Amino acid sequence: xxxxxxxxxxxxxxxxxxxxxxxxxxxxxxxxxxxxxxxxxxxxxxxxxxxxxxxxxxxxxxxxxxxxxxxxxxxxxxxxxxxxxxxxxxxxxxxxxxxxxxxxxxxxxxxxxxxxxxxxxxxxxxxxxxxxxxxxxxxxxxxxxxxxxxxxxxxxxxxxxxxxxxxxxxxxxxxxxxxxxxxxxxxxxxxxxxxxxxxxxxxxxxxxxxxxxxxxxxxxxxxxxxxxxxxxxxxxxxxxxxxxxxxxxxxxxxxxxxxxxxxxxxxxxxxxxxxxxxxxxxxxxxxxxxxxxxxxxxxxxxxxxxxxxxxxxxxxxxxxxxxxxxxxxxxxxxxxxxxxxxxxxxxxxxxxxxxxxxxxxxxxxxxxxxxxxxxxxxxxxxxxxxxxxxxxxxxxxxxxxxxxxxxxxxxxxxxxxxxxxxxxxxx
Ligand code: ACO
Numbered sequence: 176x177x178x179x180x181x182x183x184x185x186x187x188x189x190x191x192x193x194x195x196x197x198x199x200x201x202x203x204x205x206x207x208x209x210x211x212x213x214x215x216x217x218x219x220x221x222x223x224x225x226x227x228x229x230x231x232x233x234x235x236x237x238x239x240x241x242x243x244x245x246x247x248x249x250x251x252x253x254x255x256x257x258x259x260x261x262x263x264x265x266x267x268x269x270x271x272x273x274x275x276x277x278x279x280x281x282x283x284x285x286x287x288x289x290x291x292x293x294x295x296x297x298x299x300x301x302x303x304x305x306x307x308x309x310x311x312x313x314x315x316x317x318x319x320x321x322x323x324x325x326x327x328x329x330x331x332x333x334x335x336x337x338x339x340x341x342x343x344x345x346x347x348x349x350x351x352x353x354x355x356x357x358x359x360x361x362x363x364x365x366x367x368x369x370x371x372x373x374x375x376x377x378x379x380x381x382x383x384x385x386x387x388x389x390x391x392x393x394x395x396x397x398x399x400x401x402x403x404x405x406x407x408x409x410x411x412x413x414x415x416x417x418x419x420x421x422x423x424x425x426x427x428x429x430x431x432x433x434x435x436x437x438x439x440x441x442x443x444x445x446x447x448x449x450x451x452x453x454x455x456x457x458x459x460x461x462x463x464x465x466x467x468x469x470x471x472x473x474x475x476x477x478x479x480x481x482x483x484x485x486x487x488x489x490x491x492x493x494x495x496x497x498x499x500x501x502x503x504x505x506x507x508x509x510x511x512x513x514x515x516x517x518x519x520x521x522x523x524x525x526x527x528x529x530x531x532x533x534x535x536x537x538x539x540x541x542x543x544x545x546x547x548x549x550x551x552x553x554x555x556x557x558x559x560x561x562x563x564x565x566x567x568x569x570x571x572x573x574x575x576x577x578x579x580x581x582x583x584x585x586x587x588x589x590x591x592x593x594x595x596x597x598x599x600x601x602x
Contacts, residue, residue: 184212194225198233215584222482225406226581227414231264231569232405236483239534241490243403244268252493257398258282258368261565264403265336265572281337286362286371288345289319296353305557306435308350309343314428316342324422326575335423336568343564344368347557348375354553369394372561377549390548393501394558397541400490401559403566407482409433409440413567414574418581423571430567431560437477440538440559444552446478447542450511453518460517468527476522478515478539485532491539498544505547512543 179190180203189211192204202225209215218224233242241248244263251260255269262270262278270278295315299308316339317324323335345362352359352375360375370391377384404410412433417426434440453463467476481488502509519535522528545555 182208184214187212194228196228198235209584215586217586220482221411226411227406227574227577229405229570229573230267231573232403232566234405234483236481236485239484239486239489241404241488248400248489249493252396252399255399256368257395257402257562260399260402261340264565264569278337281333282341282368283364285338285341286345286364288342288349292316292319292346293349293359296349296359299350299353301354303350303354304435305347305350305354305553306431306441306560309346309557309560310428310431310435312346312350313339313343313424313431317422317424320424323424326423332423332572336572339423339427339568340564343561344372345375347554347561348372350557351376351551351554367391367395369398373548376554386548387504389504390501393497393544394548396493396497397544397558398562400493400537401562401566403563403569405483407439408436409563410567410570413571415581417571417574418577418579420575423568426571427564427567430563434560434563435556440556440563442477442536442538443542443545443555443559446515446538447511447546447552447555449477450514450518450543453514454510460514460521464518464521464525468525476518476528476533478542479522479528479535480531480533481536484534484536487534488536490537491535494537494540494544495535498540498547501544501547507547509543509547511546512540515540515543 176195178193180193182189182191189208191208194202194204196202205216216224231244233245234240243251243260244267246255246263246269251263255263258279259270259275262275292312292315295312296308299311320335320338323331323338326332326335349359358380360378360380362371363374366374370386373386373391373394374384406414409430413426413430416429417423437445449463452458453460463474464476466472466474498512501507502512519539522533528534541559542552542555545558546552550558
């Protein structure tokens with residue numbers, strides 16, 4: 176196989192090294208291009224740019240494949256747990272029984288928030304978006320753990336990672352309770368990760384919330400399915416921030432901000448709002464699809480399309496199945512599920528979506544299942560953030576091994592040099 180590619184620019188020819196990944200993905204190494212030719216590459220939205228080499232997650236968007244450290248997402252969703260998969264993502268291998276136990280105990284040890292942190296929640300005004308609260312409080316954790324701001328060894332990293340992963344669900348649940356004006360529920364030392372989150376969200380001091388094990392499993396699977404997705408917008412943000420040697424708290428807080436947008440993690444809210452609108456306006460699915468195709472109103476079929484998947488998002492298939500099971504188990508006849516299924520069926524047969532290779536993504540059914548679990552809409556993207564935390568942490572750690580700050584170039588298109596005019600001389 177060739178190991179360089181030739182690029183001809185006018186009279187100049189340059190050889191670009193070819194980098195090949197373990198799944199045979201090929202890339203041109205252009206890191207010396209500017210030094211050798213004066214040219215940079217331009218790729219708005221980074222659709223064709225590999226920002227790093229990574230061992231963590233593999234996606235084949237054409238085939239609809241997603242693997243964490245080599246393990247198929249379908250296998251992990253069926254047989255693993257969120258915590259075990261988090262260990263896998265962070266440390267590269269599935270844990271043995273002792274390692275899993277030790278890792279789980281760290282979550283119990285670190286699940287409480289310092290009393291000082293609790294006061295932060297009272298300072299946010301009513302109806303504060305939970306993603307803003309989550310990002311702020313994660314950032315504020317840095318003030319409470321100065322010994323974890325510089326990470327030079329595995330033990331300090333483990334401490335910081337476990338604190339963040341454990342506390343993120345406590346912060347998320349507290350923000351919800353505070354917004355509801357409800358008493359804050361402390362985490363329970365004997366409950367599993369997902370169960371504990373539901374406990375902090377829904378128990379009352381006089382009435383412990385005791386969900387069906389299948390619902391706990393469904394939430395655990397949602398966390399697991401969101402745990403990593405290679406160099407997406409929020410993960411690239413985490414790596415970018417981390418590349419300046421900013422601490423782990425600041426980096427994951429930035430990830431939360433990036434995730435918030437409706438083109439990324441906020442899509443699960445946007446999907447439910449779209450389904451609500453279709454229902455409230457009594458629109459037929461085909462009318463709505465026509466509005467999307469028309470493009471004039473700027474309406475997108477939310478929960479459809481993906482930068483990488485040009486085939487089914489494998490997570491969407493798993494969530495759809497889980498969604499149907501949860502609704503059947505709870506005996507819920509949610510009209511949103513029926514609309515979503517009809518939309519999917521119509522879109523998958525429509526030339527507009529076929530031509531553009533637009534398939535349902537992870538967010539298409541996740542909102543419907545979260546509604547069934549009783550999670551309010553404003554918390555959907557927070558759930559995504561809790562799930563994504565191990566991925567951000569693993570990716571931050573991988574990035575921390577490099578000493579290079581991430582710093583893209585640009586092609587400047589503004590005014591060329593001009594001289595300053597005092598205000599009185601300007602027209
Ligand atoms: N509905 C209608 N048309 C769409 C959709 C959609 N959901 N997604 C893409 N298109 C169309 C675009 O209008 C464009 O059409 P054109 O070629 O006629 O101009 C074409 O498909 C390509 O779209 P891009 O925006 O260039 O694709 P990109 O890879 O940049 O965007 C994205 C991917 C942002 C996910 C897009 O598909 C989208 O907006 N989807 C809806 C939001 C969503 O579900 N986001 C969640 C993504 S998954 C995640 O972050 C966890």
